[in-house]
Amino acid sequence: MSDKKYLFKRNNVWWVKLAVPLSLRNELGYDLRRSTGEKDLDKAIPVRDKIIEEFKTEFQIKKINADDKGIVLRGTEHMQKTDISDPQYFHKVVDCQYACPAHTNVPEYIRLIAQKKYDDAYMLNWESNVFPGILGRTCDRPCEPACRRGRTHDKPVAICRLKRVTYDYKNDIDPYLPEIPKVKNGKKIGLIGAGPASLTVARDLLPLGYEVTIFEKDNKPGGLMRTNIPSFRLPAEVLDEEVYRIIKMGADLKTNSYIDSLENIIDSFDAVFVGTGAPKGKDLEITGRKEASENIHIGIDWLTSIAFEHTKSIGKKVIVIGGGNTAMDCCRTAIRLGADDVKVTVRSPKSDMKASDWELEEAIDEGIPILDNTSPKEFLLDDKGKLKGMKFEKMEAQYTDGKRKLIPTGEEIIIECDDVLLAIGQDNAFPWIEKNIGIDFNEWDCPIVDKTTMQSSHPKVFFGGDAAWGPENIIWAVAHGHQAAISIDNFCSEIDLFDRPPPLTNLVSQKMGIHEWSYDNDISQEVRLEVPHADLKQALNDLKMEVELGFDEKLALDEAQRCLNCDMQTVFQEKLCIECDACVDICPTDCITFTTNDTEEKVREKLRVPALNLDQDLYVSGKLVTGRVMIKDEDMCVHCGLCAERCPTGAWDIQKNNYIEAHNLNKDKVKTKEVA
């Protein structure tokens, strides 16, 4: 994982958090945040270091000046009135939706679940993330660590598993699918690879009348979702339903069609999308690798051969090398194939492992030991030249200035094994793209792709998913697919690619009458509910048996109540406020303060509870009658609506913020909206 220290992402650009040590804060104040101007994390990291260095110097100079003159330096500008007409302002308050790469409207679908409107809840998901049933089982769920509930209570809402509920409980949703025009628009688009990225592009373009052809080297569509995600996590029926739903919308799927030359097909299409993933598993070139190759397998290739039922067994003793999710899938699959001694080894300490917490937990629950700080040295062979074990060296992690170094300790261990699975990463590979057709590659052989438009240096060729910047996950592949579809549509309509449709938003008051609001504001104090699991013994004997059973209806409805409705926005109108403080007193989490305006730093310090979470914005009103301003710290708001309920003049209102990230399915809606 890249080093994100002091970095956070806002409006798709990386920012640096800067803070002065506490001891000097009173004297100098602190600079809150500064943009790196970079969308790419790898580029943002060096910029971050530069900004921090500059800041240190600037800070030293300020300090010396201040010491000399005995003056106190602080920022001079007062906070600006918050512009709530900027769709991003309230979007950011919906922590989960903001964190979701496809900006799924989470609180709305959770409310629909609470009303048992499973079809609607499913469709809302389908529009933005395309694969609710698949993602509800496998998503990397960046929404959950972002969820407000993790700050106000203990654990986040089980957003991902509630998504699964929409799939599990829906009825036939075919009637709600978009209509596909019979008369086509005459543009032909070629998609290479049938993974989630390409499928999303197809889903977005088909309703607009494009003729879409998908080339897939395997005999079935789905990409890594089919070949690598084991069916005990993602059953084939779920995958098939959601993947073929898109094919049935009218895509021309050509399976067993490996593209070996881009040049050969490029002229047959108006635009080409490359969604071929990062198909090359990394190898481990150490002593004995060649000699023992019969029993050493590249994890992702091995999982693929199991998915296609070419491999049906493995040795009794298996070592899995690697600390990511692939390693977790490999070890759990090995156990199900009949291995009885499976160990995972990883170079780093357990706390630094790349695997998601829940995937790691599942592996541990299935009784698989994780040996951390264990670095592979050598494959060991017996007299007949067959693999018999591996030599490792124990490592020790040392941290200096927040940077980790793994130091060899000299202690060696030997582990016996029959087979080894390598799960140490994936690379992109494009042997089939000719170097002279206008697609530029960087020094690591990755194509140069624009972060906004997904366009390569060849105007007709677009990239997305793992093929663009290396392995990520399904939801990022979907998000890329949406953006690429917008670009392809613009490109084919001769519209500037940067002239992109804005997101759809509107704010609608939820007041229904006196003491009547249209949403359930009661705050459940329940702890996060666990998803029931299948019987472990049975599950371990069956490669295809789904381990997680999903929430039953009762659990789903209870879990749905935990959501804090973060899209129910508190909207303030200073003209109506009589400064009676009713909202200040009723607010359970002390979000609201009436005070004099000042610099952000000073304001953050003088609120009823100082606003220390710099990732969360302050909502600042215009000047009130007394000359003060209203400041609301969005950080801890539980969206109970009581500020509006207690306000005698209606200066506070609760308005539902319906934010829909632009994608081609709502293209027409976006246009009408603009006219209206």
Added chain:
Amino acid sequence: MSYFKPINKHPNLEKNKLGLTRRDYEGGVSTLCAGCGHDSISACIIEACFRLNIEAYKVAKLSGIGCSSKAPAYFLNASHGFNSVHGRMPSIATGANCANEDLLYLGVSGDGDSASIGIGQFIHAIRRQVNMVYFVENNGTYGLTKGQFSATNDLESKNKYGEDNLFPPIDLTSMAIQMGASYVARSFSGDRDQLVPLIMGAIQHKGFALLDIISPCVTFNNHDSSTKSYDYIRNHNEAMGKTDFVPLGEEIKTNYDEGSSVEVKLHDGSRLSLEKTDHNFDPTDAGNSLDLIRKKNKEGKIITGLLYVDNKCKPLTEIMDLPDKPLNTLEQDELCPGSEILEVINNDLS
């Protein structure tokens, strides 16, 4: 739709010396109209008790009848309480104060409760120097009975329906100073920075402390022709400079220029530091205070702040030389004089 305040609180909420947060001093959900000044006063009482590290079980909340008199239900859930009949809270407070000196008495009343039906009781509680904080939540109207004029409503202030007020107002602060109240302040429910330290000072003061707090009734007396509306008070409020409450053993944090502040020492050694304004005002001189109030009334200004303080007064229990211990803790040997003394008394009678 729920209008109960959720139990969630900000994880970084400040704690006082007892380890309690402000929220631990709350009461039930208010049933007063949204925006009522009385709710703001409750919040200031909560804040003051929180900051003074008061243990709620050592407080008694007393009140009469009125919206204001309902307010004690909305703060300090864990305290004692007595809701008396209309205007009779001062007698209850007097009795309770004699029976148990150890509790902190917070009397909450309204302008109707104190300036009309209960005015006789009010005056005698002052005269007797009952050791209590007496809040008048003054809105110029009988809120609870739907907006009749009260005795503190200004002559020129019409009611909500445009009817004229025929009688001049009673000024409770001057009356209290004349009757011997030893701590008299006026404030505004919408000015917390001023009100909280004044409440803290009143709590630490020993003797009768009156807080006459203008507290707009949003429902019946917040119209354009009212002189007790939020807007009118904000436009006519003449606050007497900043008041700071300085707990015992702490240094004054705000820095006024030399000679620009007056300090008042309270009974327990804590202090009130008052920023001086151009009134050249000495809050310990009753004549001076009465003059200032009269002068500002004439100018059509509402003077707010600490108006008068006598920190040398003797409270009721000292005047009457009552036992230091609460009566209910006195043991038999303290209560029963014994047969020898009984004999002396009996002989006296014969």
